Amino acid sequence: MMKSLSIVAEGPGRYIHWGVIQISVANLVIIVAMIILFVLALIVPFPSGHDEETDQERRQK
Amino acid sequence: MTTSTGAKSAAETTDPGNWTNRLRGRIEGLVPPGEALPDRQPIYVASxxxxxxxxxxxxxxxxxxxxxxxxxxxxxxxxxxxxxxxxxxxxxxxxxxxFGFMVIHLWGKFWMAAWRGKRAMTWVSGVLLFGISIGTSFTGFLSQTNFSAQWIAGEGKDGINSTGAGAFFNVLNPGQMLLWHVVLLPLVVVLIVLIHIIQVRRHGVVPPLDADLEG
Missing domain, CATH: 1.20.5 (Single alpha-helices involved in coiled-coils or other helix-helix interfaces)
Structure with a gap:
């Protein structure tokens, strides 16, 4: 397993060429994963705890 | 340095000529009372x-x-x-x-225009932190003591030297790069992180654009 992983890490890597854009598959996968994570962070509901109050309400007390 | 007890010490603690008092006042004034480690957050933070x-x-x-x-x-x-x-x-x-979390944090703050409400320095310190973190990781790759580090140094030297920084930042010197990586740059990163957190606690977490309470 370790040997196969090291081959993946140390290989020349696969690249995607699209006009002037050239990017490795590994970097593209990471960027797409980050964009998916970003979108999920915006749309997935956050587990709500006890009653929150606005910053303004809190500072008025 | 003087030592005293009772009423005199109370007077001394407000003496503006005493640098310890001035420093204490500055530290106490960095963030509003109770905001250094808050246990409650505005409702919009629940995201x-x-x-x-x-x-x-x-x-x-x-x-x-x-x-x-x-x-x-x-x-x-x-x-x-x-x-x-x-x-x-x-x-x-x-x-x-x-870096992954920092970039998503950056995207989130960019699209909610997080510099609103006197938060420009929060934004600027974050940008600085991003840039210096890249430099810190660069010196880390130069400190791997392998062919990858050699290759990165060989590829990077001309670019760095063309800026004039090579005089004190020689990427072909692994000992120097290691010390930048483990001492100098981490100190700067931690210092700017502290400044960034103080700015966040000082001005509060930025509200979303459609929930701008400051008008």
Whole structure:
């Protein structure tokens, strides 16, 4: 397993060429994963705890 | 330095000519009372997008801790020890997570225009932190003591030297790069992180655009 992983890490890597854009598959996968994570962070509901109050309400007390 | 008790000491604590008093006043005034470690947050903070700043900080803590362990073993420890290899991998992947979380944090703050409400310095310190973190990771790649580090140094030298920085930042000098990586740049990163957190606590977490309470 370790040997196969090291081959993946140390290989020349696969690249995607699209006009002037050239990017490795590994970097593209990471960027797409980050964009998916970003979108999920915006749309997935956050587990709500006890009653929150606005910053303004809190500072008025 | 003087020592005293009773009423005189109370007068001394408000003496503006005393640098200790002035420094204490400055530290106490850095953030509003109760805002340094708040136990409650505005309702709009209940969103996953607000979690990425803390995730970035948590990753940084793992980066620093694993870096300290690597420093005990030495710069070539990870070549000869499975434990060293493991700690080196923890260091690498916590850096990967640090940058991943930081960039998502950056996207979130950019699209909510987080510099609103006198938060310009919060934004600027974050941008500085991003740039210096890239430089810190660069010196880390130069400190791997392998052919990858040699190749990166060889490829980077001309660009760095053309800026004039090569006089005190020689990428072909692994000893110098290691010291920049483990002493100088981490100090700057931690200092700017502190400034960034103080700015956040000072001005509060930025509200979303459609919930701008400051008008």
């Amino acid at each position: 996953w997008i607000y979690v990425f700043g803390v995730l970035t900080l948590s990753s940084l803590a793992v980066v620093i801790l694993s870096g300290c362990v690597l420093a005990v073993g030495g710069v070539q420890w990870w070549h000869v020890s499975s434990l060293g290899h493991y700690v080196n991998s923890v260091h690498l992947w916590s850096v990967e997570l640090f």
